[in-house]
Amino acid sequence: MEHQTRVYENVFEMMPSEENPTPLVRINRLNVHAEFPLYAKLEWMNPFGSVKDRAAWELLRDLEERGKLNNGRGLVEPTSGNTGISLAALARARGHRLLAIVPNKVPHEKKVLLKIAGADLEIVSDELCPAPGLGDGSINLAKTYAKAQSHKYVMPNQYENENNVEAHIKTTGPEIWKQTKGRITHLFTSLGTCGTVTGVGRFLRTKNPKIRIVAVQPTEGHDVPGLRNVSQLEVSKLFDPSLVDDILELDFNLAYTRALDLCQNEGLLAGPSSGLILEGALQIAARDQRGFGVMIFPDNIFKYTSNMIKHIPGLEP
Amino acid sequence: MTEYAHPEVLVDTDWVKQNLGKPGIKLVEVDVDTKAYDAGHIAGSVGFNWQSQLQDQVRRDIISKQEFEKLLSAAGVSPSDTVILYGDNNNWFASYAFWLFKMYGHQDVRLMNGGRVKWLNESDKELTAEPTKITPTQYRASEPDLSLRTLLPEVLKVQTEKRHNLVDVRSPDEFTGKVIAPPGMTETAQRGGHIPGAKSIPWSTAANPDGTFKSADELRKIYLEEKGVDPQKDTIAYCRIGERSSHTWVVLKYLLGLPNVKNYDGSWTEYGSIVGAPIEK
Numbered sequence: 001m002e003h004q005t006r007v008y009e010n011v012f013e014m015m016p017s018e019e020n021p022t023p024l025v026r027i028n029r030l031n032v033h034a035e036f037p038l039y040a041k042l043e044w045m046n047p048f049g050s051v052k053d054r055a056a057w058e059l060l061r062d063l064e065e066r067g068k069l070n071n072g073r074g075l076v077e078p079t080s081g082n083t084g085i086s087l088a089a090l091a092r093a094r095g096h097r098l099l100a101i102v103p104n105k106v107p108h109e110k111k112v113l114l115k116i117a118g119a120d121l122e123i124v125s126d127e128l129c130p131a132p133g134l135g136d137g138s139i140n141l142a143k144t145y146a147k148a149q150s151h152k153y154v155m156p157n158q159y160e161n162e163n164n165v166e167a168h169i170k171t172t173g174p175e176i177w178k179q180t181k182g183r184i185t186h187l188f189t190s191l192g193t194c195g196t197v198t199g200v201g202r203f204l205r206t207k208n209p210k211i212r213i214v215a216v217q218p219t220e221g222h223d224v225p226g227l228r229n230v231s232q233l234e235v236s237k238l239f240d241p242s243l244v245d246d247i248l249e250l251d252f253n254l255a256y257t258r259a260l261d262l263c264q265n266e267g268l269l270a271g272p273s274s275g276l277i278l279e280g281a282l283q284i285a286a287r288d289q290r291g292f293g294v295m296i297f298p299d300n301i302f303k304y305t306s307n308m309i310k311h312i313p314g315l316e317p
Numbered sequence: 318m319t320e321y322a323h324p325e326v327l328v329d330t331d332w333v334k335q336n337l338g339k340p341g342i343k344l345v346e347v348d349v350d351t352k353a354y355d356a357g358h359i360a361g362s363v364g365f366n367w368q369s370q371l372q373d374q375v376r377r378d379i380i381s382k383q384e385f386e387k388l389l390s391a392a393g394v395s396p397s398d399t400v401i402l403y404g405d406n407n408n409w410f411a412s413y414a415f416w417l418f419k420m421y422g423h424q425d426v427r428l429m430n431g432g433r434v435k436w437l438n439e440s441d442k443e444l445t446a447e448p449t450k451i452t453p454t455q456y457r458a459s460e461p462d463l464s465l466r467t468l469l470p471e472v473l474k475v476q477t478e479k480r481h482n483l484v485d486v487r488s489p490d491e492f493t494g495k496v497i498a499p500p501g502m503t504e505t506a507q508r509g510g511h512i513p514g515a516k517s518i519p520w521s522t523a524a525n526p527d528g529t530f531k532s533a534d535e536l537r538k539i540y541l542e543e544k545g546v547d548p549q550k551d552t553i554a555y556c557r558i559g560e561r562s563s564h565t566w567v568v569l570k571y572l573l574g575l576p577n578v579k580n581y582d583g584s585w586t587e588y589g590s591i592v593g594a595p596i597e598k
Binding site: 125137143144149 | 349350352353356357358405406433434437438443444445446500
């Protein structure tokens, strides 16, 4: 494969790596802190449009290598959208099927996209007076399929599978270290499955133990797809609190307003989770004054037009 | 450590595993997510759909005695069977079904402590998607035991007399009227708030992180000492549509052994829609 000319024999060759990183783009108009440059890592430049391409690819290859997808067995996975889109498209391109268990609150656009990408969908209502420790309805339903119909389904389980972390140790972490030439002082990320924060965090700490890992989380009751409040984090076995220096709890409405700021001031058509991460990075830049920040921007705005209209009524044409 | 007042109403997942397939033991799964049973269930269990099988399909009510008999006959249950109920969301609708079984006089009905999630997460427990083979029976039920259920006229009377414990088991935001129902729920009411004098004790207060009920000592401390439920008084539990309150009803009546506990299955969707009914926020 030839990354210079960007001519590839198949889509798998486009998957990110140290030699083929997603871009880092500096924030110019929205960051007034001259001594604290902030760079956004544009994960929507991945082939299937989000940071989840990395984990999906690692999870899929691991299952293939272990022979778990032989004899027509397909995948079943609880997904809020992005993992499902990556996993469905990758799986279909490799000749496998994916049953995606999707929480009802996921935006309509994402559900349609999952089907377009080739997933079979099952939609469950998750937000029914949840109790701590109970787990998600979508996770439990996926586990049920994998347990009761193991001849038909295997569950990668992005919430518990160390390959989710491994993907970022192998790719995202080394990319950032190389792209910043080791200058990074702060990493800004969100919390979902926690594969990104744990994987990138672990890698960067091996290079420089002083790098601060900052995670943002939306306030409780939020509707930011893919993100979790710490109170919802027990479902993710990949969360390693010892790695994270700061967890900022931010008003979830800022996810939407900051995403709009990025679109209209930086030319970065970033989605709501990126908006929340930018807000966290700006707060830390104001606090710490000096540094070199890298923000993981998980995906772009195109899937979230209905969410944006809900939070920013002026967008209604 | 003290025991539950009626420990016989609970079995644990290991007990169920050891007794799978034994004659006289029938497993019934009742979930909030009505797709869960088809995706996978404990071998030999039958699945009841709370929306289409446990409620009258025309008027708002529990199923009639005849419908209950028809349902259990088709499920292959005999009145002498030990029925083990389990389900998702900490046995919400399994508890509702438990209440219904008690209402219609089934002698030996029990809950699998922790419900389907506990079973699902235990590596030695299996699930199957194979349909269960059923031999239908001729089930005969008793007339409904109305001492277990309260209806609106009694609730309105009780509310003025202030001689009962009223236990509101909904989330704090529903209790204060910040929301009328949890997001996305179709069953709702005209007004938010709670019945005057009710104590807010969310159903999940009674549950451990693994979905099982807390110990008798913990429950006694929470309900009687901290929240002030008076064991000398009659008690009514309510929620939004009567399923979460069934969970608390089991706690108060069978685990703590309070003398007279009723489930108000009309709950907030009824009370919060009545013209002129007093409401506190």
